[in-house]
Amino acid sequence: MTAPARARGSQELIRAEEPVLAHNYHPLPVVVARAEGAWVEDVEGRRYLDMLAGYSALNFGHRHPALVDAAHRQLDRLTLTSRAFHHDRLAGFAERLAALTGTDMVLPMNTGAEAVESGIKVARKWAYDVKGVPADRATIVVAADNFHGRTTTIVGFSTDETARAGFGPFTPGFRVVPYNDLAALEEAVDETTAAVLMEPIQGEAGVLIPDDGYLAGVRELTRRAGCLFVADEIQSGLGRTGRTLAVEHEPVVPDVVLLGKALGGGIVPVSAVVGSREVLGVLRPGEHGSTFGGNPLAAAVGTAVVELLETGEFQRRAAELGTVLREGLAALVGRGVVGFRARGLWAGVDVDPALGSGREISERLMREGVLVKDTHGSTIRLAPPLTVTGEELRGALGTLEKVLTS
Ligand SMILES: *Cc1c(COP(=O)(O)O)cnc(C)c1O
Numbered sequence: 280m281t282a283p284a285r286a287r288g289s290q291e292l293i294r295a296e297e298p299v300l301a302h303n304y305h306p307l308p309v310v311v312a313r314a315e316g317a318w319v320e321d322v323e324g325r326r327y328l329d330m331l332a333g334y335s336a337l338n339f340g341h342r343h344p345a346l347v348d349a350a351h352r353q354l355d356r357l358t359l360t361s362r363a364f365h366h367d368r369l370a371g372f373a374e375r376l377a378a379l380t381g382t383d384m385v386l387p388m389n390t391g392a393e394a395v396e397s398g399i400k401v402a403r404k405w406a407y408d409v410k411g412v413p414a415d416r417a418t419i420v421v422a423a424d425n426f427h428g429r430t431t432t433i434v435g436f437s438t439d440e441t442a443r444a445g446f447g448p449f450t451p452g453f454r455v456v457p458y459n460d461l462a463a464l465e466e467a468v469d470e471t472t473a474a475v476l477m478e479p480i481q482g483e484a485g486v487l488i489p490d491d492g493y494l495a496g497v498r499e500l501t502r503r504a505g506c507l508f509v510a511d512e513i514q515s516g517l518g519r520t521g522r523t524l525a526v527e528h529e530p531v532v533p534d535v536v537l538l539g540k541a542l543g544g545g546i547v548p549v550s551a552v553v554g555s556r557e558v559l560g561v562l563r564p565g566e567h568g569s570t571f572g573g574n575p576l577a578a579a580v581g582t583a584v585v586e587l588l589e590t591g592e593f594q595r596r597a598a599e600l601g602t603v604l605r606e607g608l609a610a611l612v613g614r615g616v617v618g619f620r621a622r623g624l625w626a627g628v629d630v631d632p633a634l635g636s637g638r639e640i641s642e643r644l645m646r647e648g649v650l651v652k653d654t655h656g657s658t659i660r661l662a663p664p665l666t667v668t669g670e671e672l673r674g675a676l677g678t679l680e681k682v683l684t685s
Pocket residue numbers: 334390391392393395426427428429478482483511512513514515539540
């Protein structure tokens with residue numbers, strides 16, 4: 280028998296974390312022990328519908344059979360080589376990811392923040408090598424209320440004081456403009472601009488969807504100004520909004536797209552910078568790298584994720600169930616919900632502050648068997664796995680109604 284003599288309960292495990300775990304998170308008081316599909320189960324055997332889905336890292340649900348199978352098969356054959364050698368899974372992964380996203384080249388990394396850092400490096404290199412910006416003068420324009428990750432460079436151009444304060448000095452070369460404001464963007468772009476880096480929908484900010492035409496405007500403006508459009512689709516991409524990429528809701532093809540989260544199938548961290556040959560082609564051996572980027576296990580899981588998305592089934596589900604989500608939320612406006620924004624299976628819901636903070640609403644939903652996460656203030660985010668059924672989704676909306684109206 281290898282099992283511990285006495286399994287520890289939720290409260291005991293939460294208390295045990297306190298002295299040994301850095302306090303950079305404030306999780307809901309649920310201790311998950313196993314999961315399948317859209318459902319997780321805690322240490323005491325209580326079941327919860329997962330309406331957060333790992334911030335979209337679990338777009339295909341927990342332990343999707345095709346993804347787990349791909350991982351198992353790869354674990355039994357080859358897991359790591361480093362990029363010092365070729366391995367037999369990388370070409371297929373890169374070819375299929377490029378084809379899925381309609382791009383030429385792929386730079387595989389691990390986490391989302393690394394993909395963003397890599398996108399920044401590539402954009403700067405392109406600015407010097409191709410555009411001819413004088414050395415060390417390149418600028419990148421970003422949007423207020425952005426979320427692009429947690430490295431020092433990235434938090435340096437965040438407008439969230441909690442994310443920034445105490446971590447300076449920061450990397451220079453970034454300009455912040457209001458989101459969804461083309462005139463402000465036009466003003467900020469000049470001959471030093473390497474790229475405009477933006478989320479097509481701002482997830483952490485509360486699922487903020489720009490006006491129709493904004494992203495097409497960004498594309499047109501960057502083309503005219505001779506700078507790159509880098510779209511951070513780490514949370515919005517790979518089926519979440521009802522399309523493979525969120526930019527596809529407008530006739531927009533960015534120069535560079537950043538992918539992560541769902542690309543790892545909820546199994547391993549997998550991220551990638553995908554884009555045109557003109558841009559990603561600027562990198563030469565030794566100029567950038569990652570020990571784990573594009574490793575065989577990551578490539579096998581990533582390829583299986585791309586295979587799922589190639590069928591279009593998940594994008595279709597997200598679009599169809601998105602209607603259920605929107606209608607359900609619309610029925611709650613004035614009954615605890617003051618407003619919401621939704622696209623596909625992704626919604627930011629502003630709850631009447633009189634009913635409690637987003638955190639308090641999240642805790643009440645947890646006690647009723649639904650897991651969500653507040654973004655800030657009284658806004659909660661709903662992002663179930665794309666495998667959720669209509670019935671499960673209606674059940675979660677019913678629970679939300681109960682929590683808000685009782
Ligand atoms: C989560 C996220 C990131 C950072 O990804 P990590 O894997 O947590 O480093 C970057 N950009 C966006 C839009 C994200 O949602």
